[in-house]
Amino acid sequence: MLSNDKAGLPATILLIRHGETAWNADKRLQGHLDIALNAEGERQAALLGAALASEPIDHIVSSDLLRARQTAEAIARPRGLAIGIDRALRERCYGGFEGLLYSEIAFRFPLEFAAWQARDVDAVLPLGANRGESFRQFFERSMRAIMAHAAAHPGQTIALVAHGGVLECAYRDALGLPLETPRDFKVLNASVNRFVVEQGRLRLLSWGEVAHLQPAVLDDIG
Template sequence: MEGLPAHSAAGGRTARRRAAEPRSGHVSNRRIVCWRHGQTLWNVEHRFQGHSDIVLDEVGIAQANRAAALLAALRPSMIVSSDLRRAHDTASALGRLTGLDPYTDKDLRERGGGEWEGLTREEIAARWPQEFAAWDAPGGEHVVDVADRVATAVRRWAGELAPGGLLVVASHGAALRLGIARLLGLPEELWSALGGLGNCSWSVLEEGRKGWRLLEHNAGTLPEPVHSDDIPEAAEDRP
């Protein structure tokens, strides 16, 4: 189960490069890969991890290495991860293959679980039946706060990319799902329509004239070139 100041990463390197803003009306084609960390023992035991700093298990390490080999083929421009070890170690597997040192950002942490952290679903349901039904942990973070926190951090890092650049964000299941929903501009009542991410799976977003759009979700293979049936963005702008 599942913070960054304006120009620096908490506990990590400082982003010094600021890409020039694209011209008005120009599509930058910047992309973001939102990559969930590999498996941990608490994932297997269905324990709420939240901000608890749980490491990858052997399966999770293998997952990270296997996924990194695929994502390296996309030639990322920048890698940033949550400061929690399960996400940072996942990002480091990609960093070793690409020569990029991952930045860290505490604003990419998982949703804080309050009193639920370390407990199984069964334990939570038995002790807090009403809160469990609403998935609202006592002392934990509200989903809107998590969505805003993660989306703001991702936008900030994406702003460092040159046009055509690719950012890989290694983070956590709930944090990424909520952040993606906010980046897509989905109303809160539709957030649950966006399914979760499996361990070491990823979603791909691309920036267009009208904001971010979802190209792939919960993928475990490289994006394949397809003949899209989307309406061209220029046509979408017509009245």
Template structure:
């Protein structure tokens, strides 16, 4: 049975990541650091053969994925169902602001209640179980319909969380005990039936960026 290696990548940094704001469906761009991370990611993977690059339709994911696709001469394949979870009224707020304004919703968010739907905002919120089903379904559709040996998928922290839990048979409500880092490379194998986790949270390609940032800060 043919296997497919999946490089599952979180988008680069945005200003809202730094401010600890919930982004969800809101279309927030990469900041300058995120753009540098996207270029570092592309350079790191330039010598690894990729057969296809997929991305969420939100610009923070697209703009992370596009340099990678271009480096391999590939057309970026965009999928709306690879989006982040929709958080309803919480979108655009810092977690501290959510806790103050919507304490019940924040408690459900913090405890990972799987079937709670937060109050609507610009967009209607998804429950955690609805989001998980969408995330896993999106991945399975891509993998079932491809004959590629190695692909990259650029998405969002929430989707990466769902896929990690699915691959590791970890309950959605269980407290997270793994990192989900901007522009990280996370490796899985698809055997035609299930996903197996190989490596998680690789950010070695960003080390020179961190060193540059520290040098500039020290001046």
């Protein structure tokens, strides 16, 4: 049970993107498709776990997708913590775009691709193995999940292991960036991104920490 002296304190969130996958390297859109880390992603996850081993973390929660769970396990293993699983921390669902290279998406779905690249946040994606989300729907889902974990653990530090899109949503929310504006910031594999939640709002403390990783890591495909 949380002690009363922490009840009014802000939660600290370490928002972490999963390590690299083969599809990240190929610039193939993953979305809700369940892709494992590649060898480089496993290396990144191990380095991430070692870098965070001495930091106070009270809870670790992961997206249910394998690439996030594998990354979370590397953080949890040295400290003996259990991992909570939250499907709401999944990447955006891209419907019929999923599993395709950017060039393939542009060829097969030219109108939908153009709306996506133009930052139409309410654009409907084509149906695929999964039903796609608009960016606005995805933003609302991601922020509800992040803020729910913060509200459940005031005064504590939570590591949330998720995906590039979820990190983008948190960054936009913290800085008050409109959803329609281009993404001009990097979202890196196995990066640590720190926020504090104060008065029901995210405040950014640091972004894109990757000093624990060598060589350079991939940006999220934008």
